Amino acid sequence: MDFKKVLLTTAAAFIAVAAVAGNKPNKNVPVRTDVPNKAFFKDLFVDSSIKIVQHDTLYAADWLGLSQETLRLEEEDTPRNTGIEQLMFKGSAEDLNGRLLYPDGEPRFSCIYMYGGQSNNHGVIMGTAARERYRTFLANGGSYVGSCAGAYICCLGCDTQGSRPGYIGMWPGICNEAAITGIWPAYVIPEGSPLLRYSSDSFGGDLRVEKIEHYNGPYFSTWATVPGTEVLAYNDIKDCILDGQPSLIAYKRDAFSGRLLISGGHPELEAQGEQLFLMSSMLRYAIDGRGCAKVKAVLENGESRAMTKGTLDNDPLHTMVGDLQCHNFAFSLPPKARNVKVRLEVLSNHNLSLRLAKGTYAFREDARYASENKELVKELSFDRLDAGVWYIGVQCEDTVTVKHSKEYDVYENTEVLNGVPYKISVSWDVAKVGDAVLQRGADINEKIKMLVSGENYKRNWDADSTVTSIVFKGGCRKVKNGVRLDHELSEEPVYLSYDGAGTVTISTPAAKFRTCGVLNYLFENFKALKKVDGFELIDLEGCIDAGEAAPKLP
Numbered sequence: 318m319d320f321k322k323v324l325l326t327t328a329a330a331f332i333a334v335a336a337v338a339g340n341k342p343n344k345n346v347p348v349r350t351d352v353p354n355k356a357f358f359k360d361l362f363v364d365s366s367i368k369i370v371q372h373d374t375l376y377a378a379d380w381l382g383l384s385q386e387t388l389r390l391e392e393e394d395t396p397r398n399t400g401i402e403q404l405m406f407k408g409s410a411e412d413l414n415g416r417l418l419y420p421d422g423e424p425r426f427s428c429i430y431m432y433g434g435q436s437n438n439h440g441v442i443m444g445t446a447a448r449e450r451y452r453t454f455l456a457n458g459g460s461y462v463g464s465c466a467g468a469y470i471c472c473l474g475c476d477t478q479g480s481r482p483g484y485i486g487m488w489p490g491i492c493n494e495a496a497i498t499g500i501w502p503a504y505v506i507p508e509g510s511p512l513l514r515y516s517s518d519s520f521g522g523d524l525r526v527e528k529i530e531h532y533n534g535p536y537f538s539t540w541a542t543v544p545g546t547e548v549l550a551y552n553d554i555k556d557c558i559l560d561g562q563p564s565l566i567a568y569k570r571d572a573f574s575g576r577l578l579i580s581g582g583h584p585e586l587e588a589q590g591e592q593l594f595l596m597s598s599m600l601r602y603a604i605d606g607r608g609c610a611k612v613k614a615v616l617e618n619g620e621s622r623a624m625t626k627g628t629l630d631n632d633p634l635h636t637m638v639g640d641l642q643c644h645n646f647a648f649s650l651p652p653k654a655r656n657v658k659v660r661l662e663v664l665s666n667h668n669l670s671l672r673l674a675k676g677t678y679a680f681r682e683d684a685r686y687a688s689e690n691k692e693l694v695k696e697l698s699f700d701r702l703d704a705g706v707w708y709i710g711v712q713c714e715d716t717v718t719v720k721h722s723k724e725y726d727v728y729e730n731t732e733v734l735n736g737v738p739y740k741i742s743v744s745w746d747v748a749k750v751g752d753a754v755l756q757r758g759a760d761i762n763e764k765i766k767m768l769v770s771g772e773n774y775k776r777n778w779d780a781d782s783t784v785t786s787i788v789f790k791g792g793c794r795k796v797k798n799g800v801r802l803d804h805e806l807s808e809e810p811v812y813l814s815y816d817g818a819g820t821v822t823i824s825t826p827a828a829k830f831r832t833c834g835v836l837n838y839l840f841e842n843f844k845a846l847k848k849v850d851g852f853e854l855i856d857l858e859g860c861i862d863a864g865e866a867a868p869k870l871p
Contacts, residue, residue: 346615346649346706350572354423354458354610355680356643356712361600362417362426363387366402367394367442369434369466376588377596378430383604386416386426388725392434394442401725406447412734413628415447417454419639420628420736424459424575427604431467433532433583440470440483448485455487458608460575462599465534468492468579475535488568488577490543492535495559495581501528502554502582504564504595510549511567515598525553526584526591529564534581536562545570549578549599565599569606576606610678612708616648621742624711625664627735637736638669640716645678646709646741650702654745657702659709663693664738671695672710675703679710689714713737 360383365371367390378385388405390398408415419425429451440448455461463471471487474480477494504526506512506519513519520526531552540546540563550565559581569576584596613634614622624644626632638644650657661671668691672684681687688695715737718729728734 346647348612348615348647348706349677350609352610352678353605353607354643355678355682356641357427358425358639358641358716359384359386360427360604361385362429363389364429364431364467365389366405366439367398368392368439370432372432372585375430375585376593377585377600380593381597381600383600386719386726390724394438399442402442403444403447405725406443406450408446408450408628411731412728414639414734415450417450417459418457419642420734421633421636421639422453422628423457423633423639423642424454424608425639425642426459427607428460428462428575428600429454430585430600431461431463431470432585433465433467433534436466436469437481437483439466440481440485443483448483451485452487455575455577456570458573458575460603460607461487461577461579462603463577463579464583464585465532465581468581469494469535471577471579472535488543488546488566488579490537490546490568491539493538493562494533495531495536496533497557497559498532500531500554500557500559502531502552502557502559502564503527504529504550504582504584505553506550507548511547511602512549512595512598515601516594520591520594526550526595529582529584529592529595530586531559531582534583535579536564536581537566537579538562540566543568549602550580552581567602567606573608573611575608576603578603610645610680612645612647614646616646616709616741616743618648618747619742619744621660621740622646623738623740625738625740637738638711638713639736640713640733643680643710643712644741646711646743647706648709648743649706650704650745651747652704653747654704655701656744656746657699658742658744659697660740660742660744661688661695661711662740663695664740666693667733667737668714669695669737669739670710670712670714671697672712673697674708674710675705677708679708681710681712684710709741709743711739711741 361375361378363375363378363385366388369392371389371392375385375387388402390402406415406417414420414422414425417425417429451461461471469475469492470483470485472484472492473486473489474484475492475494477496506524506526508524513524536552536559537548540548546566546568548563548565549567550563552559552562552564554560564582565578565580567576567578578599580599584592584599587593587596613624616622622635624635624637626635627637630636659671659673661669663669670681671688672679672681673686674680674684677683679685686697688697713733715730715733717731717733720727720729
């Protein structure tokens with residue numbers, strides 16, 4: 318069976334309102350928290366470093382076509398190797414964040430994979446700062462898969478040795494040590510396991526994957542003590558302490574954290590068959606469980622936000638954008654907004670794209686509008702946009718140049734690693750009463766409808782939505798084809814009101830007035846708008862200056 322064709326993806330969804338991570342708490346704007354992050358440098362970082370066994374390839378990752386970077390150093394902790402490993406994870410002057418993270422602490426890869434080996438020694442050599450990078454990676458949305466030592470190192474400790482200095486603690490539980498080698502238990506997948514989403518025939522129809530090598534790996538009898546943990550498979554091997562024990566678990570703290578999968582055995586070792594399909598499903602479930610996207614801020618009308626901070630400033634909501642990373646913002650556009658403008662100003666010589674989407678995050682494939690040229694100032698301008706929550710995406714299109722070697726990738730053009738500074742702003746017009754007058758000769762009903770609802774309707778529409786009254790100051794002796802003031806050169810105001818049920822009333826303190834009998838009043842030569850009740854005047858097009866005197870009719 319071609320299992321590659323039956324791999325499926327799924328996503329859980331939920332909506333949250335108000336202060337999610339990255340939002341100001343006083344912004345009562347509903348932002349989505351169910352959209353997985355889609356912008357990373359690569360899919361997978363493979364840790365095959367000091368005290369971790371060396372493999373030339375991760376078969377399942379190649380089979381899935383995942384983009385990868387591998388750190389493959391000799392198992393011996395020579396000063397050279399130790400220095401390279403610590404620089405990779407901890408960072409350096411040219412890459413303050415280390416290779417796993419962007420300048421704001423967000424994950425630079427979708428997922429990390431770690432092979433077997435000597436877990437505690439690997440963690441100790443990695444160093445305190447590097448272990449913290451791993452924890453930040455998972456907490457901020459990157460996923461993790463580990464086998465054997467790659468599972469031990471994730472725990473707080475193990476039952477036989479307690480807490481260990483090299484353990485990272487990404488899974489806040491205690492694993493069980495099974496110091497047994499030379500056995501090959503089967504993995505039994507429980508009904509309802511999410512791994513079954515990726516196999517149409519339930520792994521051969523028997524919910525089993527046979528002969529998975531076990532070499533001193535852990536099991537997880539205390540999994541239920543850690544909220545957010547689920548069992549994906551159990552060991553099946555008679556007359557062994559492992560029999561019936563959880564062999565493969567997953568953990569996800571919340572919507573914004575990544576998903577962690579750890580296995581006591583080694584399903585990664587086979588290049589074909591059900592073990593390959595199992596390992597592929599593990600990687601897919603982990604990557605599908607990456608953290609959801611977050612907004613850096615909900616922008617106000619006219620607000621310009623500077624994203625100029627660096628890693629050491631510890632201000633991720635104002636930090637520069639990393640290579641191929643996408644920063645997200647939101648704004649709530651009111652119904653009467655006009656002249657909407659989203660502006661991006663890049664503050665260094667790098668290429669950032671500007672994208673805009675309605676109702677979802679503005680990643681490349683989801684954007685409704687985009688400016689993707691190399692100009693340092695980009696604008697998306699609209700006479701009008703639909704009301705509601707809009708999302709802005711600012712993505713860095715520049716990245717490092719990579720030279721591959723057997724041990725690790727060598728980066729060039731590294732200035733982008735510490736981030737690209739920029740400013741982002743959004744603005745729109747909502748004109749206030751008295752800012753404009755109606756154009757001479759304009760059809761009053763159509764103007765009212767446009768002002769109130771923001772729509773341009775056909776002529777002779779028979780109901781004027783929400784108007785309560787409009788007040789003009791008369792500026793001439795008579796008005797053709799609509800309202801006529803019978804006394805000469807009246808300066809008295811004319812009132813037009815709407816009762817909410819389809820009746821428009823015109824009134825004035827002047828001596829007399831009359832109408833043409835249809836709701837299609839043509840006001841000419843009323844020169845100043847005095848008052849609007851019930852809504853804000855928002856239309857600025859086709860208007861004359863309020864101080865301009867209207868010409869008198871003969």
